[in-house]
Amino acid sequence: MKEFRLQFLCADEKEYDGPCVSVNFPLEDGYMGILADHANMIAIMETGVLFINTGEKTIEYAVTEGLVEVKDKEVLIMAFSAEKPDEIDENRAKEAAMRARMRLKRKMSNLEFRQNQAALSRAMARLKVIKGRH
């Protein structure tokens, strides 16, 4: 498979910079995959699971919202935060998901609703990433 350079930036560190074969990331309406020689584009990435296939292995990250940019056949991913499976505490993620679900059922203000929804999708992304680990 043809390789391309991938840079993956988080708010406080550079997660990955190196060769890559394919990237899959969540959009608002499903997943999108990028292979080598993709046309230039900028897309909004949603909170979810990001897959980076380096050719040798696939790395999964639970990411929060960000951008994906393809420029001159190089790919740049920017996410506010990203966690690898081994950085995630399963029990905490489960608890967080449950809490967010419970809170979503209650009546609440607009802000709380959005915060809880975001918290739920972050927790779900973490849990999905962990599932791949077992």
Next chain:
Amino acid sequence: MADTKAIANRIKSIRDTRKITNAMYLISSTKLKKARKSLDDTTPFFHRLREEIGVIVDHEMVTESRYLMTPGELSREGRWGILVITADKGLAGAYNQNVIKRTLSLLEEYPDHELYVVGEYGKHFFSSHHQEFDTDFRFADIEPSLYEARMIAGYIMDRYDRGILSGVHIVYTDFKNALASQAVDMRLLPFEKSHFEGIAERTDALEFEYLPSPQAVMERCIPVYSIGIIYSVLVSSFCCEQNDRMMAMDSADQNADSLLEELTVQYNHLRQNGITQEITEISASVKASHRK
């Protein structure tokens, strides 16, 4: 000899206080270094984000957005949010007072306002001066973190998005270098278009496909970018606080040193006087006994 005892006590108490101020000085200097490093780590991300917004603005792919405006459009009408960043503690020179002074003059400029206060010192000041502020807005000023910045940005963005606020100001302390810091105010929202103009190196932006649209991409980037600004403002204020505390503690140390010096001289003087007097008394009494 009661006098020497009093001075000895005083010397001891000054020494003890000096130990505390010295420790506070050291703590502040490590905190300062740490905070600056964590800010440096985030710069590439937020700079890149600004460039992305810049490309969209440069090419006028988005003509109107609630987040952007040109200088001519600025009006002071409507309700403005004012975010004030103070410290949790005092003992940092005039750090808190400068920010509060600046805020008070801004509050007069914007009679219709909502006040958001970070830090216990500011909250205490405004509540004891009967200045209303948003009590749902609870953020401490321990060590600035991205997480906290995100919560603050979320809170303010929500009110802006719903149209409750027509703009947001931040009052903070700008850390230029260790010698010059200054309480300043900055408009966070709406952004001025020129803030994003001309920073992107790229000129071939029109060949990009935007998913779902340039407008959506920009409106996603700006809230995230504002987290970066709030974070940098928190760190800048935090650095100033630590720096001001270092200076305050340093001058406290120096004062303690000069006091100690003075008191030690006094103490030795008194002690020597006592000894001399004792010798005089003894020799006088010896002389007296020889005469008999």
